[in-house]
Amino acid sequence: MGFWCFSRVILILVAVFFFQGPLHASDSMIPSKGSTTHHEKLQALNGPFATGQEVTRACLGCHTEAAAIIRKTLHWTWEYEHASLNKVFGKKHVFNTFCGSVVSNMRSCTSCHIGYGWQDPENTRVQDDQVDCLVCHEQTGTYKKYNFGLAELKFKDKVLKKPDYVAVAKSVGRPGRANCGSCHFYGGSGDGAKHGDLDSSLIKPVRALDVHMQENGLNFTCVTCHNAPDHQISGSRYDMKAQDPLGIDRPGRTDGSRTSCASCHGNEPHHTIVKLNDHVDRVACQTCHVPAMARGGVETMVFWDWRTAGQNKGNTEVPGILQREGHLPEKISFRHSRTHGTLLWGANLVPRYAWFNGKVDFLSLNEKLAPTGPVGINRIFGSVADSSARIWPFKKMWAMLPYDPVNQTLVTNHTIQDGPEDKEALEQSGDLKRSVAAGMKAAGFPFSGEIGFREGVMYFPLTHMVAPREQSLTCRECHRNGGRMDGVEGVYMPGRQNNPALHAIGKGCVLLTLIGISVHATLRIVMRPRRRLRT
Amino acid sequence: MTHHPELFFTRFERFWHWGQAALILALIVTGFHVTGLLHWLDYELSASWHRIFATILIALWSFTIFWHLITGEWRQYIPSTEKMLEVVHYYSKGMFDPHLSHPFKKTRRRKHNPLQRIAYLILTVMIYPTLLVTGVLFAEYNRWHLVGIPSAWLFGVAGVHVAMAYAMVCFFLLHVYMAFTGRPATAAIKAMITGFVEVEDTELDTSRDYQLLVVEDDPVIALMIQGWLDGEEVREGESILPIKFVITHVELLQEAEKVLKHGGIDLILLDLSLPDSDGLETFLKVRGHAVDVPILVINELENEELQSRVVHEGAQDFLVRKNLSRRILLRAFRFALERHYRLMQGR
Numbered sequence: 001m002g003f004w005c006f007s008r009v010i011l012i013l014v015a016v017f018f019f020q021g022p023l024h025a026s027d028s029m030i031p032s033k034g035s036t037t038h039h040e041k042l043q044a045l046n047g048p049f050a051t052g053q054e055v056t057r058a059c060l061g062c063h064t065e066a067a068a069i070i071r072k073t074l075h076w077t078w079e080y081e082h083a084s085l086n087k088v089f090g091k092k093h094v095f096n097t098f099c100g101s102v103v104s105n106m107r108s109c110t111s112c113h114i115g116y117g118w119q120d121p122e123n124t125r126v127q128d129d130q131v132d133c134l135v136c137h138e139q140t141g142t143y144k145k146y147n148f149g150l151a152e153l154k155f156k157d158k159v160l161k162k163p164d165y166v167a168v169a170k171s172v173g174r175p176g177r178a179n180c181g182s183c184h185f186y187g188g189s190g191d192g193a194k195h196g197d198l199d200s201s202l203i204k205p206v207r208a209l210d211v212h213m214q215e216n217g218l219n220f221t222c223v224t225c226h227n228a229p230d231h232q233i234s235g236s237r238y239d240m241k242a243q244d245p246l247g248i249d250r251p252g253r254t255d256g257s258r259t260s261c262a263s264c265h266g267n268e269p270h271h272t273i274v275k276l277n278d279h280v281d282r283v284a285c286q287t288c289h290v291p292a293m294a295r296g297g298v299e300t301m302v303f304w305d306w307r308t309a310g311q312n313k314g315n316t317e318v319p320g321i322l323q324r325e326g327h328l329p330e331k332i333s334f335r336h337s338r339t340h341g342t343l344l345w346g347a348n349l350v351p352r353y354a355w356f357n358g359k360v361d362f363l364s365l366n367e368k369l370a371p372t373g374p375v376g377i378n379r380i381f382g383s384v385a386d387s388s389a390r391i392w393p394f395k396k397m398w399a400m401l402p403y404d405p406v407n408q409t410l411v412t413n414h415t416i417q418d419g420p421e422d423k424e425a426l427e428q429s430g431d432l433k434r435s436v437a438a439g440m441k442a443a444g445f446p447f448s449g450e451i452g453f454r455e456g457v458m459y460f461p462l463t464h465m466v467a468p469r470e471q472s473l474t475c476r477e478c479h480r481n482g483g484r485m486d487g488v489e490g491v492y493m494p495g496r497q498n499n500p501a502l503h504a505i506g507k508g509c510v511l512l513t514l515i516g517i518s519v520h521a522t523l524r525i526v527m528r529p530r531r532r533l534r535t
Numbered sequence: 536m537t538h539h540p541e542l543f544f545t546r547f548e549r550f551w552h553w554g555q556a557a558l559i560l561a562l563i564v565t566g567f568h569v570t571g572l573l574h575w576l577d578y579e580l581s582a583s584w585h586r587i588f589a590t591i592l593i594a595l596w597s598f599t600i601f602w603h604l605i606t607g608e609w610r611q612y613i614p615s616t617e618k619m620l621e622v623v624h625y626y627s628k629g630m631f632d633p634h635l636s637h638p639f640k641k642t643r644r645r646k647h648n649p650l651q652r653i654a655y656l657i658l659t660v661m662i663y664p665t666l667l668v669t670g671v672l673f674a675e676y677n678r679w680h681l682v683g684i685p686s687a688w689l690f691g692v693a694g695v696h697v698a699m700a701y702a703m704v705c706f707f708l709l710h711v712y713m714a715f716t717g718r719p720a721t722a723a724i725k726a727m728i729t730g731f732v733e734v735e736d737t738e739l740d741t742s743r744d745y746q747l748l749v750v751e752d753d754p755v756i757a758l759m760i761q762g763w764l765d766g767e768e769v770r771e772g773e774s775i776l777p778i779k780f781v782i783t784h785v786e787l788l789q790e791a792e793k794v795l796k797h798g799g800i801d802l803i804l805l806d807l808s809l810p811d812s813d814g815l816e817t818f819l820k821v822r823g824h825a826v827d828v829p830i831l832v833i834n835e836l837e838n839e840e841l842q843s844r845v846v847h848e849g850a851q852d853f854l855v856r857k858n859l860s861r862r863i864l865l866r867a868f869r870f871a872l873e874r875h876y877r878l879m880q881g882r
Contacts, residue, residue: 273579273583275582275583278676278677281677384686474577474578474579475577475578475579475582476577476578479569479571479578479582480571480574480578481571490687492689492690492693494569494570494571494582494693495569495570495571495578496571497570497571497572498690498693498694499690499694499697502694502697502698503570503572503697505698505701506697506698506700506701506704507701509701509702509705510701510704510705510708513704513705513708513709514708516709517708517709517712520712521712523631524630524631524716527631527632527633
C-alpha cells in the first residue's frame, strides 16, 4: 500500500505540474471581457429608459435581427416539437411534479419568460420590443423579473420597484452563471427545488462543487458548454443525447454542440487509469463524476404532497416510495404551507440510476392516466439492449398530485392569483377544488369536480455540479452487492454477485473440501499417539 | 530400507511451481475481491492487479509448456490406473497406520502417483484452460463487438470463470493439504524447495538404459520377450521394473560369446538348449565370458536337478518356458539385477 500511496502522490504532483496552466481563470471566460464593444460607451444606452421595452428598442438599434432570432428559441416559445415522438413539449404543454403546470398560472410563471408584456393582448406580445435582452445579458446582478415577465414590481399599476435601466443596460455581456441561474436555479418554487444539480451555489462555486465552474479556476459559465449559435441554447432535456459518439467537438467535423462531456474530453478521457475508458460506452460520465445531488449546501425538493394544500397542518408521514425509489434525506424535516401543501427537501442525496438513451416522453395535459401505479410525469427510455443508452444518474422527484378520479386525468391547478381581485387561486382561497376548477377552466379541459391524489414521479437527469476527480465515485460504490447500481439490470457487473446460486454452490464445494481435509487431518492426529506407544 | 536423496525437481520446475503457486494465490485473493466476496482491498487495486498477475501467469505458462514439450516431461501427466486402488486405499485408510508406507514408489521417471496424475490432468486440461479462455475473454469484453460476440454472453463467461475459480480454490486447498501428507509431514514441501526426494535405495539406475542380451534360438520366444519389454506394455511394467532395456538378440552360443567379449551387457537371458550347446554346459560357457553379469536361465522343461546345479553355479533364476509371463519375467529381471548389485556392493 505504501508504494501505491507514493505513486499516487507522484501522479498528483505530475498532474498539478502539467495542468497548472489551464487552471488559471482565462479572461475570455469572464463575461464581456475581450469584447470589441464597450457597451458603457454607447450613447444609445444613455437612456433614460422608463421600461424594459425601451431598453430593448435601444439594443435592436444595433442588433437588428436579435428579436426575430430570439422568437425562434425555446426560451421564447416555451414549445418544443419533438420530431421522433411527434409530440409538442415545452413548458406550455407539459406537467411537472411541482406546481403542476404553467397553465392558468402565467402571471407568475412568466417571470421566467425572456419577454415582457404577458399582461398585454396576445398580438402585442410578439412585438420586437417585448424581447427581454437584459435578463440574460446584464451583469450587475440587480435586474429581477416579476409578474408578466416585467422588470418592474407593480401593485395596482403603481411601480414599487424598478431597476436602474441605464446601469443595467450598459453592463451587458455574455451571459454569466447568475443570468441563467436567475431562472434555472429557482425553478419549481425556490432555490434548488427542481433539478438537484442546479442552484445558487453555482453562482460562485468552489472546486469541490464544480470543477469546471470553480470561480478561481476554469470559471466556466453555462454557455461555455451550452454554446448557443443563433441564440439557440444547445443541450435540451426534451431531446437529450445519452452519449456523444462524435467525441471531441471539432468545427465542421462534428455537431457543433459542446453540451456533452465527450465534446471536450473525448470518449477515452481517462489517461492514468485506462481501464476506466472501458466504461464509457455503457456508463455516463455523470454517473461517477456527479457523485451526489445538491452538493452545494442548497437543498433540493424530493417530495411534494399536495394532499395537505389548503390545510393548516402538514403531513409528517414519510412515503415508502421515497425509500424504495426516491431520495430520503438524512434528516427528515417536512415543510408545510397552506398554499403548497407539504414538502420534503434534502441535500447531498444519492442519485438513482437507470438506463437512458436520451429519449424522454412527457405526459400531456388531459392525457388519460393508467388505472394503477405511479403516474410518470415524464418517462425515460433505454435499456441494456439499446446501444445508444448508458447508465445515467437521476433525481427522481415524487409527488402526491391532485387528479380527477372521474375523468382519470391529472388536473391543472390555479395556484397563484392573476390579480388582486382573483379569488379562485389556491393562495387566496385555500380550496384545492376551487383552484383546480379554475385551472381546468383556463386550460379548457373537463373537470368532474372530484379530486383525488395520485403518486407521480419525474426524472431529472443529473449532469451539473461535476466533482473533481478525487471526489468522483470509487469503483466499490457500484462494484458490490447493494451498491449504487442495484436495480440497474441486464448488465454483468463484477463485484455485484450476479449469480447467487453459483456462489452458493462454489462456497459449498469449498466448505466440503475443508471438512474433508479437517476430518482426514484429525484422524491422522488421533492415530499418532498409537504409533508412539508402539515404537 | 535405506534412502538416498535424488534430484527430482530441477531448478526450473521449482521456480515454475512456486511462482505459479504464488500467482494463483494472488489471483484467488484479488479475483474474489473482484467478484465482491472479499472486501479487504480496494476494488480498483484488486482488479488491476488481477490482470497483472494473470498476464505474468500466462507468460510463465508459456515457458512451462515449452519446457515440458522440449524435455518430454509432459509424459509425467499421462493418466494411468496402475496402483490406483492401492493409492486410494492408502489415502483413505493406510495412511492412519504408521507401519504402512505409500504403495507408489516414486522414481525420477514417474514422479506422480496415479491420483496425482489425474488431479494434475484435470488441472491442466480443464481448470487452467477454462480460466485462461474465460479470463482473456472477460478482459477483452470491450472488444467483443469487433468480432460479433453478443455482450450478454458476459454472464456466461464470467459465470464459468467464477465456477472454475471455486474449483481452483478446492484444488489449491487439497493440494496444500496433500503436500503435508508425506512421511515426515513436511517431506514433500522440503522436496519441492530443495528439489531432492529421499528415495529408497534401489540398485537400479533409473536414469540409463540397461543392455539385455537374449540368447534364444526360438524366434517366437524372442519376439514375445521383446514385445513384453517394448511399447505400451513396458509402461505398465515399469512398476515392477522402472528401467528400460536395449535388447540384443542372438540365436547361437557362438554369437553370444562374441557379444559378451565386447562387454557392456547388464543382464543375460539364456536358453539352455541352443543349436550349438545344451544344458549346464551352455550356462557355464556363457558365465565364463560374463563373470560379473547376472544370468537368467530359461529351460524347456522343469528339471530340478538341472535347476539346482545351474543355480549353484551362479544363475540368478531358473525359468521354465511354459510358465513364462511378462510379470514373472520382469520380476525376475528386477530381483536378479538388485541381488547382483548388492552382491557386488558386498552387502
